[in-house]
Amino acid sequence: MQQGKQSWTYKNNPVIQSTGVVGGPFEGKGMLSRDFDHLFSDIWMSESSFENAQTRLMEEASTIALSKINKKAEDIQFVFAGDLINQITATSLACRTLGIPYIGLFGACSTSMEGLALGGLVIDNNGADYILTGSASHNAAVEKQFRYPTEYGAQKPPTSQWTVTAAGVAVVGKDGEGPVLTAATIGKVIDRGLTDPFNMGGAMAPAAADTVEAHFTDLDRDPSYYDFIVTGDLGKVGLPLMKELLRERGIMVTDEQCIDCGMLIYKENQKVQSGASGSGCSAAVVYGHMLNRMKKNQMKKILVVATGALLSPLTYQQKESIPCIAHAVAIEQKGVEQS
Amino acid sequence: MSSNNQDTLNQTYQAMAAKDEPKRPVLKNCVKAFFIGGFICFIGQALKSFFLHTFNFNEVTSGDPTLAVLILIAVLLTGFGVYDKIAQFSGAGTAVPITGFANAMASAAIEYRTEGKVLGIGGNMFKIAGPVIVFGTVAAFIVAIIKTLWLQWTGG
Structure with a gap:
């Protein structure tokens, strides 16, 4: 139900019953390699194009998520998913394979939480028994879409981010085992006039701060309610800016509390400048690493804030500044509230 | 606001x-x-x-x-x-150096080969290198005009 201006609380606590997380070879060399269900050894993934490889990532992650709870595609009522490729074709093609009724979303890198928030709402209001949500990104396919050819020798500035090759998918149901969704906050499009597409973290930080602030206002919560505020993906440049913006507005988040998916996935020696990005990044890190840590009781309540830069190569060339958005979903361990 | x-x-x-x-x-x-x-x-x-x-x-x-x-x-x-x-x-x-130009051509050709030989490679090969050629030619043209006029005026 609606709470405050732009938030929902889920009174029936939809459950993340299962997840599927896959990645590419570069991610396999990273910090979180053990949190992936499957790692491809080649970026082509036996497909004929990188776009098809991204479709494959989405299909594979979905298949794994379903198989973990012995479900078939027919058992799922709706898919809420999207990606960064032109007209979200990679996700649409994956859904052609899955054959599940499909609501395509575009929220750039915020798609993961956009899908989870909407899917949670549908489950919470008896709109479905099971929904599947998630997102994928493929480094070569997405960079081709937004930047230079992958093999082109352009020197990237220290503010730039690396698009991950990964997919994260979650199956959400009404009950059962797993972490639950308790609330979500839908963000507004925020644009502070930044124009550098090689500094997405800086552009997206105000959107993240705006959504986090709205979340705490709407739900009348304090930052101390959450063990972690997980952003995806502000990187080394954006995360400090978000913290600074929040503190300016009197929301005293701690340094230990704020972590960023884009800063977790790779090792220091992987040279990804400011960190990782891509719609598959927050999906894979949250549905893999974060939920694994929740299972191990290392965290009980997290607020995941997925941030998206809603630009296109066209708007950039037409000198439009970068419109950004952030959606937040609160994921908690069941029974924590009562104990 | x-x-x-x-x-x-x-x-x-x-x-x-x-x-x-x-x-x-x-x-x-x-x-x-x-x-x-x-x-x-x-x-x-x-x-x-x-x-x-x-x-x-x-x-x-x-x-x-x-x-x-x-x-x-x-x-x-x-x-x-x-x-x-x-x-x-x-x-x-x-x-x-010329290696940069070669890289611009080759990387675009590799990138778009999945879109076919004509529309993919042919249509995109000059995506990065094209502007270099266009503005290189324009610059050369302007410099050549200046040189010609200069030589005319100074009678050199």
């Missing part, structure tokens, strides 16, 4: 973001570009001398096989996925 208020908000944030933004290490990049670029020119000079002394080329024509070899090396390095990594280190050092 009024647009004035919005502008102030934007300016305040832009200043805040600019303050902590890690800057491109310009001086370091320049030094690296100077030495790597210089090293590529050194290889070029060595090749030129080789063609000049070993084969039947003269001072002018020995430039052609030299460029061909440099282009071949750059294209091979692009194909093997190494060129972009060297370029991240050396910046303008690998972009300015």
Whole structure:
């Protein structure tokens, strides 16, 4: 139900019953390699194009998520998913394979939480028994879409981010085992006039701060309610800016509390400048690493804030500044509230 | 919110973001570009001398096989996925010599080959290199006009 201006609380606590997380070879060399269900050894993934490889990532992650709870595609009522490729074709093609009724979303890198928030709402209001949500990104396919050819020798500035090759998918149901969704906050499009597409973290930080602030206002919560505020993906440049913006507005988040998916996935020696990005990044890190840590009781309540830069190569060339958005979903361990 | 208020908000944030933004290490990049670029020119000079002394080329024509070899090396390095990594280190050092131009062509050709030979490779090969040719030609045209007029006026 609606709470405050732009938030929902889920009174029936939809459950993340299962997840599927896959990645590419570069991610396999990273910090979180053990949190992936499957790692491809080649970026082509036996497909004929990188776009098809991204479709494959989405299909594979979905298949794994379903198989973990012995479900078939027919058992799922709706898919809420999207990606960064032109007209979200990679996700649409994956859904052609899955054959599940499909609501395509575009929220750039915020798609993961956009899908989870909407899917949670549908489950919470008896709109479905099971929904599947998630997102994928493929480094070569997405960079081709937004930047230079992958093999082109352009020197990237220290503010730039690396698009991950990964997919994260979650199956959400009404009950059962797993972490639950308790609330979500839908963000507004925020644009502070930044124009550098090689500094997405800086552009997206105000959107993240705006959504986090709205979340705490709407739900009348304090930052101390959450063990972690997980952003995806502000990187080394954006995360400090978000913290600074929040503190300016009197929301005293701690340094230990704020972590960023884009800063977790790779090792220091992987040279990804400011960190990782891509719609598959927050999906894979949250549905893999974060939920694994929740299972191990290392965290009980997290607020995941997925941030998206809603630009296109066209708007950039037409000198439009970068419109950004952030959606937040609160994921908690069941029974924590009562104990 | 009024647009004035919005502008102030934007300016305040832009200043805040600019303050902590890690800057491109310009001086370091320049030094690296100077030495790597210089090293590529050194290889070029060595090749030129080789063609000049070993084969039947003269001072002018020995430039052609030299460029061909440099282009071949750059294209091979692009194909093997190494060129972009060297370029991240050396910046303008690998972009300015002819190797940078070869890399721009080859990387676009590789990138778009999944869209077919004609519309993919043919249509996109000049995506990055095209503007260089267009504005190179325009610049050359303007410089040539200035030179011609100058010589006319000064009677030189």
